[in-house]
Amino acid sequence: MLQFLVRRLIVAILVAATVMTLAFILTRLSGDLAISIAGPNATQADVEAVRKAYGLDRPLTVQFFDWVGRAATGDLGESYFFKTKVSTLIGERMPITITLGLTGLVIALLVSLPLGILAAVRENTALDRVVQMVALVGQAMPSFWLGLILMITLGLQLGWLPISGTGSWQHFVMPGIVLAFSAIPALTRLTRAGMIQAMGSDYIRTARAKGLSRASILLKHALRNAAIPVVAIAAVQLGFMLGGSIVIEQVFALHGVGFLAWESIGKNDFPVVQSVVLVLAVIYVALTMLADLMNAVLDPRLRGP
Amino acid sequence: MTVMSVTAGPKRGWKSISTWIGAVIVGIAMICAVFAPLLVPHDPFAQDLSKRLLPPFWMAGTNPDYLLGTDQLGRDYLSRLIWGCRISMLIGVTVTVVSALIGITIGVLGGFLGGRVDDAVLFAITTRLSIPVVLVSLAVVGLLGSSMTLLVLTLGLLLWDRFAVVARSTTMQVRNLDFVAAAWCAGCSRFRILAGEVLPNIASHLVVVATLEIALAILLEAALSFLGLGVPPPLPSWGLMIAEAKDYMFFSPWVIVIPGVALFVLVMGINLLGDGLRDLFGARTDP
Amino acid sequence: MSALLEVDQLEVNFGGRVSAVRGASVTVERGETHCLVGESGCGKSVTALAVMNLLARGARRSAKRLAFEGQDLTGLSDSGMAHLRGNAMAMIFQEPMTSLNPAYTVGSQMTEVLRRHKKTTQRAATDRAADLLARVGITAPGLRLGQFPHQLSGGLRQRVMIAMALMCDPKLLIADEPTTALDVTVQAQILRLLAGLQRDLGLGMLLITHDLGIVARVAHRVSVMYAGEVVESAPTAELFANPKHPYTRGLLRCVPVPGKIKRDEPLGSIPGTVPRIGPGFEGCAFRDRCDFADVTCAHAIPRHAASVAHDFLCRLPA
Numbered sequence: 031m032l033q034f035l036v037r038r039l040i041v042a043i044l045v046a047a048t049v050m051t052l053a054f055i056l057t058r059l060s061g062d063l064a065i066s067i068a069g070p071n072a073t074q075a076d077v078e079a080v081r082k083a084y085g086l087d088r089p090l091t092v093q094f095f096d097w098v099g100r101a102a103t104g105d106l107g108e109s110y111f112f113k114t115k116v117s118t119l120i121g122e123r124m125p126i127t128i129t130l131g132l133t134g135l136v137i138a139l140l141v142s143l144p145l146g147i148l149a150a151v152r153e154n155t156a157l158d159r160v161v162q163m164v165a166l167v168g169q170a171m172p173s174f175w176l177g178l179i180l181m182i183t184l185g186l187q188l189g190w191l192p193i194s195g196t197g198s199w200q201h202f203v204m205p206g207i208v209l210a211f212s213a214i215p216a217l218t219r220l221t222r223a224g225m226i227q228a229m230g231s232d233y234i235r236t237a238r239a240k241g242l243s244r245a246s247i248l249l250k251h252a253l254r255n256a257a258i259p260v261v262a263i264a265a266v267q268l269g270f271m272l273g274g275s276i277v278i279e280q281v282f283a284l285h286g287v288g289f290l291a292w293e294s295i296g297k298n299d300f301p302v303v304q305s306v307v308l309v310l311a312v313i314y315v316a317l318t319m320l321a322d323l324m325n326a327v328l329d330p331r332l333r334g335p
Numbered sequence: 336m337t338v339m340s341v342t343a344g345p346k347r348g349w350k351s352i353s354t355w356i357g358a359v360i361v362g363i364a365m366i367c368a369v370f371a372p373l374l375v376p377h378d379p380f381a382q383d384l385s386k387r388l389l390p391p392f393w394m395a396g397t398n399p400d401y402l403l404g405t406d407q408l409g410r411d412y413l414s415r416l417i418w419g420c421r422i423s424m425l426i427g428v429t430v431t432v433v434s435a436l437i438g439i440t441i442g443v444l445g446g447f448l449g450g451r452v453d454d455a456v457l458f459a460i461t462t463r464l465s466i467p468v469v470l471v472s473l474a475v476v477g478l479l480g481s482s483m484t485l486l487v488l489t490l491g492l493l494l495w496d497r498f499a500v501v502a503r504s505t506t507m508q509v510r511n512l513d514f515v516a517a518a519w520c521a522g523c524s525r526f527r528i529l530a531g532e533v534l535p536n537i538a539s540h541l542v543v544v545a546t547l548e549i550a551l552a553i554l555l556e557a558a559l560s561f562l563g564l565g566v567p568p569p570l571p572s573w574g575l576m577i578a579e580a581k582d583y584m585f586f587s588p589w590v591i592v593i594p595g596v597a598l599f600v601l602v603m604g605i606n607l608l609g610d611g612l613r614d615l616f617g618a619r620t621d622p
Numbered sequence: 623m624s625a626l627l628e629v630d631q632l633e634v635n636f637g638g639r640v641s642a643v644r645g646a647s648v649t650v651e652r653g654e655t656h657c658l659v660g661e662s663g664c665g666k667s668v669t670a671l672a673v674m675n676l677l678a679r680g681a682r683r684s685a686k687r688l689a690f691e692g693q694d695l696t697g698l699s700d701s702g703m704a705h706l707r708g709n710a711m712a713m714i715f716q717e718p719m720t721s722l723n724p725a726y727t728v729g730s731q732m733t734e735v736l737r738r739h740k741k742t743t744q745r746a747a748t749d750r751a752a753d754l755l756a757r758v759g760i761t762a763p764g765l766r767l768g769q770f771p772h773q774l775s776g777g778l779r780q781r782v783m784i785a786m787a788l789m790c791d792p793k794l795l796i797a798d799e800p801t802t803a804l805d806v807t808v809q810a811q812i813l814r815l816l817a818g819l820q821r822d823l824g825l826g827m828l829l830i831t832h833d834l835g836i837v838a839r840v841a842h843r844v845s846v847m848y849a850g851e852v853v854e855s856a857p858t859a860e861l862f863a864n865p866k867h868p869y870t871r872g873l874l875r876c877v878p879v880p881g882k883i884k885r886d887e888p889l890g891s892i893p894g895t896v897p898r899i900g901p902g903f904e905g906c907a908f909r910d911r912c913d914f915a916d917v918t919c920a921h922a923i924p925r926h927a928a929s930v931a932h933d934f935l936c937r938l939p940a
Contacts, residue, residue: 041461048462056471059478166610170603172554174561175577175595182588232720238676239715240735240786241707244700254725273467277558291470292562295477303474311465318461330770331724 038322042315049311050101054094056307057300084110101308107301111294116305120287126196127286130279131272133202134209135264142214143260146221147248150256153226161222165215173274177208177281194283205282209275213267220263224256231255258328265321269314354611360604367417368424376402377411379418379571384409391589403593406576407583412590415571416597422572423553423601426487430552431545433491438498439541445499446506447529456503463496469558476564486565490552501544505537512536539616546609550602557598573598624692626652626794626826627673627711631686634665634672634850641899642668642681644850648828650794655820655827657837657858659873660847663896666830667716669847670796673828674713675703690794709739712787716799718780722771728755728782729767735789747789754785758815777808784815794826801836813840834877838862843931846870849899849907856932866926866934868912906936914938 064081072080081087085096100107106116149161184204185193192201228234229252237251276288283289287306294302326332367374383405390397391404391412398404403412445456468490475489509515515532523531557574559565566572568579573594580590627650634643643665650656658666672683675695688695690711695703707713715721723731732754733747742750748767755763758781771779780800787795797816801809817840820827831837837844837858845855846869854867865871872892894911906912909919918937927933 041458044458045462045465049465052466056474057478059475166603166606170550170554170599170606172557172574172595172598172602174558174574175591175598178577178581178584178591179595182584186585232715232717233723235676236715236721236783237723238704239674239707239713240738241704241709242734242738243704246734246738251723251726255723258725269465274469276467276469276473277562280562288470292473295474295564298478300478307467307470307474310467310470314465314467315461329725331772 035319035322038319042312042319045315046308046312047098050098050304050308051094053304053307054097057304058090097304101305106305106308109294109299109302111297111299111302116301119290119302120305120309123285123287123290126284127272127275127279127288129202130205130209130275130284130286131268133206134271134275135213135268137206137210138213138217138267139264141210142217143221143253145214146218146256146260147225147253149218149222150225150229151248158222161218165218168211168218169215171211173208173212174277174281176211177205177278180204180208181282196284201282201284205275205278205284208278208281209271212274213264213271216263216267217260220260221256224259225252228252228256254328258325261324261328262321265317265324266314269310269317272313273310351611353607354614357604357607357609357611360600361608364420364424364601364604367420369421371417371421375411375414375417376400377414379410379414380569382408382410388583388587388590390587391593394589404589406580406590410571412593415576416573416594419571419573419576419594420597420601422566422570423556423598426483426490426556426566427549427553427605429487430490430494430556431548433487434493434495434548434552435498435541435545437492438495439502441495442499442502443506443529443533443537446503447510447525447533449507453503456499460496460499463493463499466493468493468555472555472559473562473564476559481564481567483566483570486556486559490555494548494552494555497544497548498541501540502537505540506533509533509536539612543609543613543616546605546612550605550609553598553605554602624689625649626654626691627828628687628689629669629673629685630688632669632672632688633684634668634677634681635901636678636681639900641901641903642850643672644899644903646847646850646852648845648852648855650826650828651843652793652826653820653824654842655817655829655840656843656845657841658828658830658845658847659832659834659837661832661896664847665850666847667798670713670798670828670830674707674711674796675700676707676713705739708735708787708792709790710792711794711796712790712792713796713798714780714783714787714800716802718776718783718803721783722779724771726770727767728769728771728774732767732782732786732789735786739790750789751785754788755782757788758782758785758819759811760785776804777812780804780808780812781815784812784819788819788823791823792825794828795820796828796830798830799832800829801833802831816840834873846873849896851907851935853908853936854932854934856928856934860929860932864928864932866928866932866938867908867936868914868938869908870934872911 064077064084064086085093088096097107104117106120108114109116109119112119145161145164149158152158181193181204184190191204192198195201234247234252237247242251275286276292278284279286279288280292287309291303291306294300294306386398386401386405386409387407389401389405392399392402394404401411401413403416405412406415441456441459445453472486472489472493476485479485510533515528518528518532556565556572557577560572560574561578563578566575568575576594577591580594584591627648629646629648631645631647632643633641633645635641646665646669648656648658648669658669660666668677668681671677673688673695675683677683685696690706695706698706722728729748729751732751733744736742736747736750737744751767752763755766760766760778760781766774766778766782771782774782784800800816801812804812813836816827816829819825820840829836829840841858843855844858844861845852846861846867847853848869854861854865854870856864861870862874865874869892876891892911897907897910899907904922905920906915906923909915912919923935923937925933925935926939
C-alpha cells in the first residue's frame with residue numbers, strides 16, 4: 031500500500047511537471063507578450079521597458095526554468111494586472127471555489143445516493159426507468175443555461191434565493207445545484223450498478239439468512255460495499271467540478287478562482303492563467319490520490335493481509 | 336445452486352422507443368445542419384431594429400412571419416436556431432473526429448503493445464484528465480483569438496481521453512482472444528492484426544464513445560461561446576445566442592429558453608441514441 | 623408434539639416458466655440429521671432457500687404445509703420470518719469465500735446476529751462469539767474476531783459461518799452443500815465438526831449434498847430428489863440396504879463401496895441429464911433415463927410405502 035502511494039506520488043509530480051510545461055507553452059503561443067501587456071497605445075520604448083521589467087527579453091528556456099524553479103518553492107510570480115503575488119490572489123479566491131465545489135458535491139451525493147439505491151432496489155420497474163431518465167437529463171443539461179433558468183425561476187419569480195454574489199450561504203445554493211447536475215448522472219449510475227451487484231451477492235444472502243432488518247441489509251451491508259467506487263469517483267468528480275466551476279462562477283458572479291482566470295484571460299495576465307491551470311491540475315491529482323486512500327479505508331482487502 | 340433471473344419484459348420495449356426518439360432527434364438535427372441554407376425562412380444574419388424581440392408564436396403580439404420571434408437585433412430566431420444547429424453539429428462531429436484520431440491511436444498502441452508504451456499511455460491519460468478543459472480552451476481562444484478552426488483543434492486535443500481509455504481496454508481484451516493468437520501464429524504482421532483483427536472488433540465500442548463525445552463537444556462549445564470565447568459572432572451558435580440574450584431574459588425569458596431547450600434536446604437525443612447503440616452492441620464505455 | 627420442520631407439497635417456480643420444485647415433501651425431526659441428495663439442478667438448494675424464504679426475486683413459492691415447530695411459515699410476514707431466521711433457524715452456504723461481507727470484521731458480523739435477536743450487550747455478544755469460534759475449532763478466537771474475511775482461508779471462513787449460525791442457539795440448521803467448495807482434507811474436518819455439533823447441541827439439521835459418502839456418515843434420514851420431486855425417502859440404513867426407486871439405485875451404483883465392488887469393474891453411471899420441467903408436466907420425470915420405463919410412466923405416478931418410514935415414487939411395486 032505504501033509502495034503504491036509512493037508510486038502515485040511520483041506520477042503526481044510528473045503530471046504536475048508536464049502540466050507546467052504545457053501551461054508555459056500555452057501562454058507563449060500568442061506571440062510577443064510584451065506588446066499585449068503594454069497595451070495598444072504603447073510606444074516602441076514602452077514595449078521594450080515592459081519586456082525588460084518582466085524578464086521577457088530572456089530566452090524562453092531561461093524563462094521556463096525560472097518559472098518552474100519559483101513554482102516549486104510556492105512562488106507563482108506576480109500578476110501583471112493586479113500587481114500582487116499570484117499565490118495571494120489564488121489564495122484569496124480559492125475559498126469561494128472550494129465552497130462552491132463542496133456544496134455541489136454534497137448536493138450531488140444527497141441526490142445520487144438515494145436515487146441510485148432506490149433504482150437498484152426497484153430494478154427494472156417504472157421507478158428505475160425514471161431514475162435512469164433523471165441521469166440522462168442531467169447529462170444533457172447545459173450547466174450555464176440551467177443556471178440562468180434557475181435565476182429566472184427560483185431567484186426572480188419565486189424570490190427564494192439570491193441571484194448573484196457571495197454574501198451568504200444562500201448564494202451558494204443555486205450554483206451548487208447547477209454544479210451538482212454535472213456529477214449526478216455518473217454518481218447515480220455508479221450507485222445503482224454497485225447496489226445491484228451487492229444485492230445479488232452471497233454476503234447479502236447471508237445477511238438475509240441472519241434475519242437482519244431490511245434497513246441494515248441495504249444500508250449497512252450492501253451500501254458499504256457499493257459505496258467504495260462511488261466515493262472514489264466522487265473525489266475525482268470534485269476535481270472536475272472545481273475545473274468546470276469557471277462557467278458557473280461567471281454566470282452567478284462568484285469571484286472564485288475560475289472567475290479570476292476568466293478575467294485574467296481577457297487581460298492577457300498570463301502568470302495568473304498558467305498558475306490557475308497548474309493549481310487546478312495539482313488539486314485534481316491530489317484528489318485522485320485521496321480517492322485511493324479512501325478506497326483503502328473503505329475496502330479492507332486493499333489494506334493487505 | 337440454480338437461481339434463474341427473471342428478465343423484465345417492458346424494458347426492451349422502452350429501450351427501443353427511447354432509441355428511436357434519439358434517432359429521430361439526431362436525424363432532424365442532421366437535416367437542419369446539412370440543409371440549413373435551404374431551410375431558413377429568413378437570413379439569420381439580417382438585422383431589422385424595427386422588429387426587435389418579437390415574441391414566438393405561442394405568445395401575444397406575435398408576427399406570423401417570425402415563428403419563434405426575433406432577437407435583440409431583430410434577427411429571425413428560427414433561422415438563427417437552424418443555423419446554430421449546423422454549427423453545433425459541425426463542431427460536435429469535427430471535434431470528435433480529431434479526438435477519435437488521437438485517442439484511438441494512443442489507446443490501441445497502449446493496449447496492443449503493453450509494457451513501457453502502455454505506461455506512457457496511462458500517464459498521458461492521467462495528465463490529460465488533470466487539465467481543466469474549459470479553462471484551457473478559454474485560454475487558448477482568448478490568447479489566439481476566436482475562430483472555428485482553432486476551437487475545433489483545441490477541443491479535439493483535449494477530449495481524446497475517453498477514446499483512449501476505451502480503445503486501450505477493449506484492445507487488451509481483443510488481443511488476448513483466440514482468433515488474434517491464431518492470426519499471430521499464421522504469421523500475420525502487426526499492422527495486419529491491428530487493422531484486420533483488432534480495429535473491427537473494438538469499433539462498436541468506439542462508435543458508442545463517439546456519440547458521447549459529440550454530445551460533450553456540443554455542450555462545451557456552447558459553454559465556451561456563452562463565455563464569449565467560442566464561436567466568433569455574428570455566427571449564431573446556441574451558446575452565443577444565450578449569451579447575447581442574457582440581458583433580456585428577465586423580461587422575455589423565451590430568448591434564452593428557445594436556444595437552451597434546442598441544445599438540451601439535441602444532446603439528449605444523441606445520448607439516447609448512444610445508449611441504444613450501447614445496448615445493441617453490448618458495448619462497455621465506462622473507464 | 624409436531625416435527626421441527628414440516629414441508630408438504632412445496633412448489634417453487636421462476637416466472638411461471640420453470641418449475642424448480644414440484645410438490646416436494648420433507649420432514650425434519652428434532653435432533654435428527656436429514657439429508658437431501660440429488661444431482662445439481664434437482665431443486666434441493668431451492669427447497670432449502672424456499673424454507674428460509676430467501677429465494678431470488680421473481681421466484682414464487684407455495685406449499686400445502688410449511689411449518690416450523692408447528693408454526694405456519696407461508697402466512698408469516700417478512701419481518702416475522704426475519705425474526706426466525708438466524709435465530710431459531712439458521713443456514714450456512716456452499717460458498718464460504720463470498721458468503722461473508724468483505725467490509726466488516728468477523729467479530730462484527732457475528733455479534734450482529736445475536737444483538738439483532740436477543741437482548742444482550744456488545745461485550746457479552748463478543749464473548750459468545752469468541753466461545754463459539756473456539757467451539758468450531760478455531761485457535762486464537764480473540765485474534766480472528768478482529769480480522770476481515772479476506773484474511774482467512776476457505777475452511778476457516780466456513781467455520782466462522784457455522785459459528786455465526788450457532789450464535790442464537792438455533793433449533794434447526796440448514797446446511798447447503800457446506801463442504802463442496804473446500805479442499806478434500808478440509809471437507810472431512812468440516813463434516814466431522816457439523817456432525818459433532820449436531821449431536822452435542824441436539825440440532826435438527828437439513829443437510830443438502832450430492833455426495834452419498836457424506837450421507838452414509840452423518841444422516842439419520844435421507845430424501846432423494848430428482849427434477850424437483852422427492853422420489854424416495856427412508857432412514858439411511860434402509861435406503862442404502864434396500865433402495866426402491868430406479869434413480870436411487872442408479873445413484874448408489876455410482877458410489878464405490880470397498881468390498882462390495884470388485885477391482886477393475888467400471889463404476890455405474892446414469893446416462894443423460896436432469897430435464898428442465900415446465901408447468902403442466904405429467905408422469906415420471908426420470909422415465910427418459912430409466913431402464914424400467916414403459917408407457918404408463920407418462921401418467922400420474924403413485925407413491926408407494928415400502929415400510930412405515932420408507933416411501934418412494936414409482937410405478938414399480940414395492
